[in-house]
Amino acid sequence: MTNLATFLLDAATPIIPSGGTQATTTAPAVAEQAAQQTQAASGLFGNNPVTVIIVYCVIIFAVMYFFSIRPTRKREKKMQEMRNAITVGDTVLLNSGLFGKVADVTAECFIIEFGTNKGVKIPVLKQEVFGKREPNLSNKEIEQPKEEPKKQGLFGLGKKKESEEN
DSSP states (O other), X not given: OHHHHHHHHOTTSOOOOTTSSOOSXXXXXXXHHHHHHHHHTTOSSTTOHHHHHHHHHHHHXXXXXXXXXXXXXXXXXXXXXXXXXXXXXXXXXXXXXXXXXXXXXXXXXXXXXXXXXXXXXXXXXXXXXXXXXXXXXSSSOOOOOOOOOOOBOXXXXXXXXXXXXX
16 A cells, blocks of 8 residues: 555655556646636636626626516507507596596696586696596497418528418
């Protein structure tokens, strides 16, 4: 056992690769070369775990931005454009489900007439207006036009034409 320990710990022992020829490097040189290879193979982030955590946080924020924040901003922008397009005389639907006709427009609110009595005018904040829409006062259901789904290719990249399908 002592012969094996002295053999392994002896720095002057030549290292012979599996090919059978004797190598010219010694154990400390091999250890130094292995350390350099390990350091070079540590990759983009090095041995610092804080860098990896920061990169993960940036990736998570980017995913949240594209799936949550960006669509919400688009929807808010569209609603704001719709509210700015409302003029006197338009019939609007409020967030509470009430219909009314716009009697006047101020800087931050609409003056809306409710019901058939023209004397009931209530100021409503612009943010409470859901959209421009006429109420359905009949008992008939309004048929919505059925839209044919658009035919798309793989991942929506190329649209298939009617002639290509047949």
